[in-house]
Amino acid sequence: AQSVSQHNHHVILSEAASLELGCNYSYGGTVNLFWYVQYPGQHLQLLLKYFSGDPLVKGIKGFEAEFIKSKFSFNLRKPSVQWSDTAEYFCAVNAGRGSTLGRLYFGRGTQLTVWP
Amino acid sequence: GAVVSQHPSRVICKSGTSVKIECRSLDFQATTMFWYRQFPKQSLMLMATSNEGSKATYEQGVEKDKFLINHASLTLSTLTVTSAHPEDSSFYICSARDQATGGLTEAFFGQGTRLTVV
Secondary structure, rough: EEEEEEOOOOOEEEEEOOOEEOOOEEOOOOOOOEEEEEEOOOOOEEEEEEEEOOOEEEEEHHEEEEHHHHEEEEEEEEEEHHHHHHHHEEEEEOOHHHOOOOOOOOOOOOEEEEEE | OEEEEEEEEEEEEEOOOOOOEEEEEEEOOOOHHHHHHHEOOOOOOEEEEEOOOOOEOOOOOOOOOOOOEEEOOOOOEEEEEEOOOHHHHHEEEEEEEEHHHOOOOEEOOOOOOOEEOO
């Protein structure tokens, strides 16, 4: 079975600091990778996704992630965080095809708190 | 992006009763929907894959007689928690994938249902 590890459970930063959230997965085949964000009281929203091609993926709100196949990693980065980035961030992996493409395995999440 | 709606957003029920949660894709058709469960401070755990017109596929360790899934149309899947007990209290989230967009698309999530069994 696939598993997803997020190393940081709670990250606290000041505004304008740089962010990197780690995500590693265990699956030897082709994967699709996602980062979702959950703002307080809201549903999950997609930040970015990787299916194929350029391993450096740019998402919304200035976030980006790099897929490093040799390290089974898909770390999320943002050069300068804002107070509004305070949220829970989830890394997710899918190795399905066709109808199972939405079948995701999630990491346990990282709570990001940004102080103004 | 596409919209997935869950109803109700919160429900409190007595132990031993059953609760039905609906998941609707509002502006697209979904042959496949997914049900997740999220415990406090923990990740989302995939419970089952709901397939329109056929039986759901349950993940290992999920009781299919406890969590009944019905996907009767291309826009609606329901999860019924039968004979609910306090340990079933959790946050249940559904997601759906737009079948019209082909292979390379993500699933969209509903806002979740907070179930409390007393």
